[in-house]
Amino acid sequence: RHxxxxxxxxxxxxxEVMPEALRTLEAAQRRFGFRLDVTPIAWASCDYHAQHGQxxxxxxxxxxQGQDAILFGAVGWPATVPDHVSLWGSLLKFRREFxxxxxxxxxxxxxxxxxxxxxxxxxDIDYVVVRENTEGEYTNLGGVMYPGTERxxxxxxxxxxxxxxxxxxxxxxxxxRSRPRRHLTVxxxxxxxAISMPWWDGRADAVGADFPEVTVDKQHIxxxxxRFVMQPGRFDVVVASNLFGDILSDLGPATTGTIGLxxxxxxxxxxxxxxLFEPVHGSAPDIYGRNIxxxxxxxWSAALMLDFLGEREAHDAIVxxxxxxxxxxxxxxxxxxxxxxxxxxEALAQRVAG
Amino acid sequence: RHxxxxxxxxxxxxxEVMPEALRTLEAAQRRFGFRLDVTPIAWASCDYHAQHGQxxxxxxxxxxQGQDAILFGAVGWPATVPDHVSLWGSLLKFRREFxxxxxxxxxxxxxxxxxxxxxxxxxDIDYVVVRENTEGEYTNLGGVMYPGTERxxxxxxxxxxxxxxxxxxxxxxxxxRSRPRRHLTVxxxxxxxAISMPWWDGRADAVGADFPEVTVDKQHIxxxxxRFVMQPGRFDVVVASNLFGDILSDLGPATTGTIGLxxxxxxxxxxxxxxLFEPVHGSAPDIYGRNIxxxxxxxWSAALMLDFLGEREAHDAIVxxxxxxxxxxxxxxxxxxxxxxxxxxEALAQRVAG
Ligand SMILES: CC(C)[C@H](C(=O)O)[C@@H](O)C(=O)O
Ligand SMILES: CC(C)[C@H](C(=O)O)[C@@H](O)C(=O)O
Numbered sequence: 001r002h003x004x005x006x007x008x009x010x011x012x013x014x015x016e017v018m019p020e021a022l023r024t025l026e027a028a029q030r031r032f033g034f035r036l037d038v039t040p041i042a043w044a045s046c047d048y049h050a051q052h053g054q055x056x057x058x059x060x061x062x063x064x065q066g067q068d069a070i071l072f073g074a075v076g077w078p079a080t081v082p083d084h085v086s087l088w089g090s091l092l093k094f095r096r097e098f099x100x101x102x103x104x105x106x107x108x109x110x111x112x113x114x115x116x117x118x119x120x121x122x123x124d125i126d127y128v129v130v131r132e133n134t135e136g137e138y139t140n141l142g143g144v145m146y147p148g149t150e151r152x153x154x155x156x157x158x159x160x161x162x163x164x165x166x167x168x169x170x171x172x173x174x175x176x177r178s179r180p181r182r183h184l185t186v187x188x189x190x191x192x193x194a195i196s197m198p199w200w201d202g203r204a205d206a207v208g209a210d211f212p213e214v215t216v217d218k219q220h221i222x223x224x225x226x227r228f229v230m231q232p233g234r235f236d237v238v239v240a241s242n243l244f245g246d247i248l249s250d251l252g253p254a255t256t257g258t259i260g261l262x263x264x265x266x267x268x269x270x271x272x273x274x275x276l277f278e279p280v281h282g283s284a285p286d287i288y289g290r291n292i293x294x295x296x297x298x299x300w301s302a303a304l305m306l307d308f309l310g311e312r313e314a315h316d317a318i319v320x321x322x323x324x325x326x327x328x329x330x331x332x333x334x335x336x337x338x339x340x341x342x343x344x345x346e347a348l349a350q351r352v353a354g
Numbered sequence: 355r356h357x358x359x360x361x362x363x364x365x366x367x368x369x370e371v372m373p374e375a376l377r378t379l380e381a382a383q384r385r386f387g388f389r390l391d392v393t394p395i396a397w398a399s400c401d402y403h404a405q406h407g408q409x410x411x412x413x414x415x416x417x418x419q420g421q422d423a424i425l426f427g428a429v430g431w432p433a434t435v436p437d438h439v440s441l442w443g444s445l446l447k448f449r450r451e452f453x454x455x456x457x458x459x460x461x462x463x464x465x466x467x468x469x470x471x472x473x474x475x476x477x478d479i480d481y482v483v484v485r486e487n488t489e490g491e492y493t494n495l496g497g498v499m500y501p502g503t504e505r506x507x508x509x510x511x512x513x514x515x516x517x518x519x520x521x522x523x524x525x526x527x528x529x530x531r532s533r534p535r536r537h538l539t540v541x542x543x544x545x546x547x548a549i550s551m552p553w554w555d556g557r558a559d560a561v562g563a564d565f566p567e568v569t570v571d572k573q574h575i576x577x578x579x580x581r582f583v584m585q586p587g588r589f590d591v592v593v594a595s596n597l598f599g600d601i602l603s604d605l606g607p608a609t610t611g612t613i614g615l616x617x618x619x620x621x622x623x624x625x626x627x628x629x630l631f632e633p634v635h636g637s638a639p640d641i642y643g644r645n646i647x648x649x650x651x652x653x654w655s656a657a658l659m660l661d662f663l664g665e666r667e668a669h670d671a672i673v674x675x676x677x678x679x680x681x682x683x684x685x686x687x688x689x690x691x692x693x694x695x696x697x698x699x700e701a702l703a704q705r706v707a708g
Contacts (some may be wrong), residue, residue, distance in 0.1 A: 008625070046603070083545050084544070084545060084548070084552075087545055088548075092546075099604065114472075115472065116471055116472060116583050116584055117470055117472060117583075118469065118470060118471060118472040118473075119472075120467075137546070137547055138546040138549065139547075139549075140548035140549060141549070142511075142512075142549040142550065143549060144549070144553060149516075150516060150517070150518035151515075151516070151517075152515065153513065153514070153515045153516075154512075154513070154514045154515070154549060154550050154553050155497075155511055155512070155513055155549070155550075156511070156512040156514075156548075156549040156550035156551075157509055157510070157511060157549075158508075158510040158511075158512065159507065159508070159509055159510075160505075160507070160510075161506065161507045161508070161509045162504060162505070162506035162507075163504070163505075164425060189437060189597070189600075190438070191369075191437050191441055191490070191493045191598075192446075192492055192597070193492060193510060193597070194438070194442075194492070194493065194494035194510075194599065195493075195494060195495070195496040195497060195498070195509070195511075196496065196508050196509075196510035197510075197511040198438075199498060199508050209365060221597075221600075221601055222600045222601050222603075222604035223604055223606075224606045225579060225601050225604060225605040225608070225609070226608035226613055227603055227608070229471075229583060229605065229608040229609055230470055230496060230608050242546075243546070243547070243575075243598070246543075246546065246575075246576045247576050247579050247601065248581060249573055249576075250576035250577055250580045251576075251579040251583065251605070253580070254579070254580035254581070254583040254584050254631070255583055256598055259580055259584070266370050338648075
């Protein structure tokens with residue numbers, strides 16, 4: 001088996017953790033007998049933008065279109081490029097123009113990772129947030145009336161489509177059906193947001209008609225957020241709009257102490273366009289350059305990529321390596337240890353090598 | 355001193371906890387020498403709506419206009435009245451038509467209340483969420499195009515105004531200035547919601563120019579939610595739009611184990627209209643009728659009302675009584691005890707009596 005991937009380290013610690021993901025992927029290839037063609041690409045605030053005044057070349061789509069997947073480090077270097085420029089100029093562009101309509105974030109509690117919640121142990125928390133990734137609350141539609149005056153009024157449009165809602169709901173139902181507990185939680189706020197959210201609830205019912213095996217509950221985002229803290233064990237698959245998914249997929253990892261360890265997948269499930277895999281942690285300018293960033297989120301993102309590419313065994317081996325290293329060390333400073341990014345990457349790759 | 359209040363128990367356990375709030379208020383009046391004129395009003399799904407097909411009489415505004423405050427139990431009885439009818443027919447109507455533009459929710463960790471977060475103790479968490487309560491994401495503006503077809507598209511409008519944003523921001527800055535730590539956190543999502551949220555950030559800066567004593571940080575709602583779990587001690591006053599405030603003011607109490615104990619105030623600070631005080635817990639149909647509901651949230655809401663009416667000493671005495679009872683018991687079943695709603699109410703009133 002042979003897959004082509006683009007590796008874009010991006011900004012800050014993205015540059016430090018990417019080599020460790022590639023190291024682990026090397027080990028996985030040798031052990032499981034598949035081949036990755038890796039094209040390294042240096043598009044980021046500090047290199048490409050610094051030289052060209054934009055985040056990516058005009059033909060970025062053509063350059064990436066032939067890839068099976070994109071492994072992405074992090075974007076954001078506010079010291080030189082405002083966040084909205086770097087984000088809308090790369091990450092959010094990929095999501096939309098490559099129609100990566102599923103944003104997937106697993107939430108798990110690991111042995112060896114201090115959990116902010118009292119009395120929970122590994123295994124107690126294990127769910128996936130499925131976030132709509134291409135429409136919804138994230139728009140630049142709307143405007144300001146009487147700008148700069150006392151009468152100023154702002155309209156911001158949320159846009160949802162049956163096309164967009166149904167496909168993410170269907171994906172979530174299918175994922176729920178494939179898991180032992182077969183449970184789906186639908187995030188909503190139909191008691192306050194009076195047009196789009198009752199409609200979203202209706203789509204969840206309509207799509208759900210094809211999935212009688214899946215049990216469903218709808219929860220308003222306020223109490224749902226509260227239950228991520230109070231009853232995290234009750235969740236299996238959680239599906240949410242773009243904004244609600246954004247919130248839940250940061251909150252979930254926060255409750256398991258893994259916000260620095262969390263991976264994410266931005267999927268175009270039909271593979272018409274390359275999908276993108278990236279750690280959630282961002283570029284962390286404050287710790288960049290010291291070789292102390294924890295590479296687990298990046299390596300785990302690489303594992304999600306392999307799973308998506310059909311290399312299930314390799315995915316499982318990497319996740320087992322992560323479990324072991326989190327349990328036994330070495331640990332980077334974020335987990336109380338003194339290991340470097342590099343030495344943790346080596347430890348992971350060694351375990352994957354088997 | 356003399357204040358007129360309307361007491362609306364509403365639905366479900368609202369009917370059980372309201373008498374306990376009134377009992378505590380009796381004790382407070384005797385001890386602190388003020389007088390409350392209480393008008394009991396039976397508007398709810400199960401009585402008024404059952405007889406008249408609407409939640410309140412047409413002249414509800416006139417009936418309440420002379421009151422200094424409204425003490426409210428809970429609304430919601432989905433078995434007979436759909437939630438959107440009961441909510442938009444009472445609670446949300448009060449908020450809007452009485453221009454209760456501040457929704458205030460204190461978040462505190464108490465001795466005697468099990469905290470879902472590991473290693474936190476009473477005093478570690480003590481902040482207030484200030485939520486915009488009259489505009490923003492909660493609208494019924496927008497619509498569906500091509501309804502019922504594959505091409506269906508939904509638009510939902512968020513509406514913010516300088517008038518609406520500035521007054522809640524100003525209130526929050528003032529509150530922050532009055533507290534020892536003088537810190538304000540502004541919830542935003544300007545990196546994704548591209549029209550309204552950058553504008554909101556700008557208003558926070560503009561209003562903040564009058565408050566050089568207050569330190570401010572803006573945080574995106576995703577990471578802010580995560581920090582409510584990871585670093586709750588860093589918050590003092592948190593100001594947010596209607597939707598973000600709704601989420602944060604459920605999430606905050608969840609992290610302190612107080613979602614059943616949390617009070618809220620819906621304020622019209624200028625007192626042109628009556629303000630409304632209610633527990634956050636809702637009508638809880640599943641436990642209604644058994645005299646086991648915890649009355650603390652209702653009693654605490656009554657205390658917030660007294661504070662607003664200028665009875666600061668009485669407020670403090672009630673909060674001290676709550677602290678004592680939570681620490682020493684008696685406890686209702688939600689906190690592992692066997693006390694009834696009534697006996698807990700009596701215990702609270704006794705302590706307030708001094
Ligand atoms: C019931 C609902 C409409 C309401 C809200 O979202 O405002 C409630 O959650 C609250 O916070 O008071
Ligand atoms: C950086 C930001 C625009 C982005 C989002 O909100 O989608 C991030 O929070 C994420 O979740 O990937």
